[in-house]
Amino acid sequence: MAKLQANPGNAVDDQHLKLAVLIDADNANAGVIDGLLAEIAAYGEATVKRIYGDFTAPTSAQWKKVLNRYAIRPVQQFAYTTGKNATDSMLIIDAMDLLYTRRFDGFCLVSSDSDFTGLALRIREEGLLVFGFGEQKTPEAFRNACHKFITTEILKSVARRKPRTDESPAKPNGADAGTKPATAPAGAPAKDDDFPTAFMRAALDQAGDDTGWASLSTFGNYLNKLQPDFDSRLYGFKKLSDLVKAKQEIFELRYRKASGMGRKTMYLRGRKSPPQTTERT
Template identity: 40%
Template sequence: MDADNAPASNFDDVLSEVAKYGVVTIRKAYGNWKSPTLKPWEELLHEHAIQPVQQYDLTKGKNASDIALVIDAMDVMYTKQIDVMCFVSSDSDFTPLVTRVLAEGKVVLGFGERKTPSPFVNACSKFLFLDRNDKEKPSNTNKTKTIKSDTKLIHLLRQAIEATEEEDGWAGLGPVGSHISNKTSFDSRNYGFKNLSSLFKAIDLFEMKRGPGNSYFVRDKRKNKST
């Protein structure tokens, strides 16, 4: 945890997400603990068994915590039996570290504020915004308008359907989600929806139908018009 560049609020979301992947064996927070700005983090240390790592600001404008975090992360990667690494930060300086960890076959989870630069967000296997808009509980109508205006997101969804669809244009939601996860750190919760099916249902550019059991199929409505 880069305590100098990440909010302590909603830390329960971090623990809840990483618990899906297994037991969290190492918990470290880096920062200048002499600074009053880290008070919110300090209150979480004992509650969540987090080890604070003190790094003084040796030079004005330079963050020694970043270097210490990178060194420790590399040590852990090569000396411990781990499958997942999690970074809590809104600082894009960790992007090279993330890509290096991915190259070693590890899953990388990222957490930070919405202001986090896209290179760091996109480098992670999954990135969750701690100040995402589902905390504000906007109306479904407003969320839908926002999503439909996000051309990059719509293009991503359409590409995933096209890559996994059958001849009739229908694609299993599971394969669609896997295809998206293989390309980017996308998470439907960052858009205010609990899961991918809820996201698709809210956008009238797509149609959905039930499959066997609890499965779903999704199709681009443009495909429907052409068949």
């Protein structure tokens, strides 16, 4: 099975993964569709794209406008009984049918509903990758059941961001009050109070070898194992490599040239003392 690595968008090693994308229209916002599909493309090919919901309801009108444009197959599910979620049941049934075809390398489950926790765990038991996409309100049970969980607030801000023609500070778009700094401009340093220094150090301790050094990809894998919803973009950095370069008060960096390869690989370890600066006279 392909492993997650610490590349832009936390892409996987194999860019040719066949993925089934299943969207819960009742618990997903159509405003993230551009960023969502772009993010999924970094992991592999969306071989199947289906969305589940009652498209006769006014709440699903937002999705009806984008289905044809993005070739997403709608699966109509009427609400037979008040208070019962027939959409969830249909999505789960379809997911299991697709799972047993053995045609996919992984699933992308788009929902903020914890009811899909069991489905994510079942797919993982079959040795397939599970990517979760949901809002920051998504319960931890579903987040942790996925190999990787991406908050859709990030995707919404990326989709709405326009090219800048000046040097003025970028303003986050589409941000909700009280959310994490997910919409901060790429490359902007996170606030010290928000940055998970202890968590990063703990992951690096586990990823490092006997001397404490770990490659960036190995470090990224441990971050995702310990906290599936970790994303460098939550702290204002497009790539994990950008984050560790900006936090040299925490990380010590070194580049090594792998045998038989022309490019160098970034290695890092926890810094025990502040970096020294050389004063010029």
